[in-house]
Amino acid sequence: MRSSHLRAxxxxxxxxxxxxxxxxxxxxxxEIPASLRPPAGEMLFLEARASGVQIYRCALKPxxxxxxxxxxxxxxxxxxxxxxxxxxxxxxxxxxxxxxxSSVVGEVxxxxxxxxxxxxxxxxxxxxxxxxxxxxxxxxxxxxxxxMGGVAPPEACSASNAAQNVRVPYTATYYFYRAxx
Numbered sequence: 001m002r003s004s005h006l007r008a009x010x011x012x013x014x015x016x017x018x019x020x021x022x023x024x025x026x027x028x029x030x031e032i033p034a035s036l037r038p039p040a041g042e043m044l045f046l047e048a049r050a051s052g053v054q055i056y057r058c059a060l061k062p063x064x065x066x067x068x069x070x071x072x073x074x075x076x077x078x079x080x081x082x083x084x085x086x087x088x089x090x091x092x093x094x095x096x097x098x099x100x101x102s103s104v105v106g107e108v109x110x111x112x113x114x115x116x117x118x119x120x121x122x123x124x125x126x127x128x129x130x131x132x133x134x135x136x137x138x139x140x141x142x143x144x145x146x147x148m149g150g151v152a153p154p155e156a157c158s159a160s161n162a163a164q165n166v167r168v169p170y171t172a173t174y175y176f177y178r179a180x181x
Contacts, residue, residue: 032112032122032143032145033112033122035110035112035124036110036111036112036122036123036124036143036145037124038124038140038141038143038177039140039141041179041180042140042141042177042178042179042180043177043178043179043180044175044176044177045138045176045177045178046087046135046175046176047081047082047173047174047175047176048079048080048081048087048088048096048173048174048175048176049079049080049081049082049171049172049173049174050075050077050078050079050090050170050171050172050173050174051077051078051080051170051171052075052076052077052078052090052169052170053075053076053077053150053167053168053169053170054072054074054075054120054149054150054151054167054168054170055072055073055074055075055076055165055166055167055168056070056071056072056073056152056153056165056166056168057070057071057073057163057164057165057166058070058071058157058158058161058162058163058164058166059071059157059162059163060162066159068157068158068159068162069157070152070153070157070166072152073092073165074091074092074093074094075090075091075092075094075150075170076089076090076091076167077089077090077091077170077172078090079096079174086099087099087135088135088136090174093105093106094106094108094125096136096139096142096174096176097136098132098134098135098136100132100134100135101132101134102130102131102132102133102134102135102136102137103130103131103132103136104127104129104130104136104137104139104142104176105127105128105129105130106125106126106127106128106142107125107126107128108123108124108125109124109125109126110123110124111123111124114145114147116147116148118149118151119147119148119149119150119151119170120144120147120149120150120151120170120172121147122143122144122145122147123142123143123144124141124142124143125141125142125143125144126140126141127139127140127141127142136176138178138179139176139177139178140177140178140179141176141177142174142175142176142177143174143175143177144172144173144174145172145173145175146171146172146173147170147171147172148170148171148172149168149169149170149171150168150169150170150172151168152168153166153168
């Protein structure tokens with residue numbers, strides 16, 4: 001195409017680009033309790049939806065012989081974007097690992113029971129360590145919200161099923177924050 005033709009189509013191309021950007025899915029910070037807000041100076045950069053399990057193990061209660069309880073072991077979940085494209089995985093640590101090899105290990109700094117008593121709590125997690133040079137390397141905070149399921153099993157935990165692992169299905173949305181530039 002000659003440059004005169006490109007100039008003629010330029011307004012249309014700009015319009016299509018703007019419409020395309022405006023309609024692209026973007027992450028919006030969720031409405032959450034104040035205790036779960038990330039520190040000032042951080043901005044949302046990624047939303048990931050998790051689907052997987054929370055793993056619990058039946059074990060003796062510390063300091064209480066012959067008394068058992070379900071002890072949380074860790075999650076195993078797939079992370080996807082709003083369109084369902086794989087972003088990575090989430091597992092014990094707690095660790096979030098991107099398909100690009102970067103990862104973040106977090107530490108829970110705040111929790112809230114959330115609106116659903118039959119779901120695991122909502123969390124604010126601060127990044128303890130990051131590795132790699134990809135998506136999760138810049139992470140400073142993570143929120144876990146919109147949880148469904150994942151609570152400890154309702155079955156009794158006793159000597160008869162001691163050391164048994166139970167995998168409880170759950171879903172959640174994780175929001176990743178980084179330092180504002």
